[in-house]
Amino acid sequence: MLHRPRRNRKSPAIRNLVRETSLSAKDFIYPLFVHEDEGNVAIESMPGCTRWSITGLVKEAGEAHALGVPAVVIFPAVPEEKKNSSADECYNPDGLVPRAIQALKQAHPTLCVITDVALDPYNSDGHDGIVRQKTNGELEIVNDETVEVLCKQAVCHAQAGADIVSPSDMMDGRVEALRTALDDAGHQDVSILSYTAKYASAYYGPFRGALDSAPKAGDKKTYQMDYANVREAVREVVLDEDEGADMVMVKPAGAYLDIISKVRETTSLPVAAYQVSGEYLMIKSAAEAGWLDEKAVVLESLYAIKRAGADLILTYFAKSVAQWEADGEF
Ligand code: PBG
Numbered sequence: 001m002l003h004r005p006r007r008n009r010k011s012p013a014i015r016n017l018v019r020e021t022s023l024s025a026k027d028f029i030y031p032l033f034v035h036e037d038e039g040n041v042a043i044e045s046m047p048g049c050t051r052w053s054i055t056g057l058v059k060e061a062g063e064a065h066a067l068g069v070p071a072v073v074i075f076p077a078v079p080e081e082k083k084n085s086s087a088d089e090c091y092n093p094d095g096l097v098p099r100a101i102q103a104l105k106q107a108h109p110t111l112c113v114i115t116d117v118a119l120d121p122y123n124s125d126g127h128d129g130i131v132r133q134k135t136n137g138e139l140e141i142v143n144d145e146t147v148e149v150l151c152k153q154a155v156c157h158a159q160a161g162a163d164i165v166s167p168s169d170m171m172d173g174r175v176e177a178l179r180t181a182l183d184d185a186g187h188q189d190v191s192i193l194s195y196t197a198k199y200a201s202a203y204y205g206p207f208r209g210a211l212d213s214a215p216k217a218g219d220k221k222t223y224q225m226d227y228a229n230v231r232e233a234v235r236e237v238v239l240d241e242d243e244g245a246d247m248v249m250v251k252p253a254g255a256y257l258d259i260i261s262k263v264r265e266t267t268s269l270p271v272a273a274y275q276v277s278g279e280y281l282m283i284k285s286a287a288e289a290g291w292l293d294e295k296a297v298v299l300e301s302l303y304a305i306k307r308a309g310a311d312l313i314l315t316y317f318a319k320s321v322a323q324w325e326a327d328g329e330f
Helices: 005-009 012-017 054-066 096-107 143-160 174-184 202-211 231-242 254-266 277-288 294-308 318-326
Strands: 028-034 050-052 071-076 112-117 130-133 139-142 164-167 191-198 247-251 271-275 312-315
Touching: 005 012, 028 054, 028 096, 028 318, 050 054, 054 071, 054 096, 054 318, 071 096, 071 202, 096 112, 096 143, 112 143, 130 143, 139 143, 143 164, 143 174, 164 174, 174 191, 191 231, 191 254, 202 277, 231 247, 231 254, 247 254, 254 271, 254 294, 271 294, 277 294, 294 312, 294 318, 312 318
Parallel strands: 028 050, 028 071, 028 312, 071 112, 112 164, 164 191, 191 247, 247 271, 271 312
Antiparallel strands: 130 139
16 A cells, blocks of 8 residues: 555554644633623623623733733623613723723733624614614614714723724724724724624524623625635635735634635635634533533634634633643643
8 A cells, every 4th residue: 555644643642743733722812701890700691701800801911911812802781771772882081991001001011802793782773883773673783873982982992091993893994994994093003803704693692691782683695694605704804905904703613614625725814713602502511411522622623723724813712822832731
């Protein structure tokens, strides 16, 4: 026999030499939830995740950073009384997110702080944009008016010290508008990580539970993408690149590996992928029931996302994996 592929698998040393993909804490962006309260509260819909106080957030981010995680992205749980139909709280300079950014940057100057730009945590309607009722009673998510608010939100985050703003709203034209607004406000160095191909996905359910941010009526299908489509993702990448995005993202990740691969081929920009709350929950709950080996499945799922072409991964497992790496466990 001339060809015995098993020779390249015969020892850990050889398997290491021929390994095609690597995974490391430095690939990760760690999503963290923050609220106004003093205490830290376990999130029921996402076992193992927490709604942190600002103090708790700073501590958790610091521990992850010390383990080699370079970046966090913060998601606020906004009290119901601060929400309204125009989401004004999203650009309050004394709001929760600006204070969280300042606290993080002060405690950990080398940590890259990323913020989510979208209206859903602040909008009494629970949508990513401004909602208007059409004459026939249907709901419309108004694009251009929303983009104006997103610009104020992004500038507010930049002013507070965010390194990267990350629009997750899927409105048209928002990347160019954000770039212009940031530049006009003197924030040329603040980057844009665009949720370029964000699909209308049932995998976001546990996240909306974590923030009480589910839409009050209707769904997100007029702005998030149809999971049957690939070419539409390519179109979004071309637009975002043209509009000045610094990095693009595919979301969710695990059920969208073909999209990650396609996006990787389409652009020379860094590609991020978001292993979302439902992906996290499926692994976590199966592991807690004793049905899956958590560490093995987490690593396999993350390697798959890297292998498909992602450079960066947003994952709720970031700190755990960084700890395993530090302990030499993979
Ligand atoms: C909101 C936003 C969502 C997520 C990140 N930003 C939810 C949504 O679009 O409904 C989901 C993240 C996750 O499920 O882990 N703009």
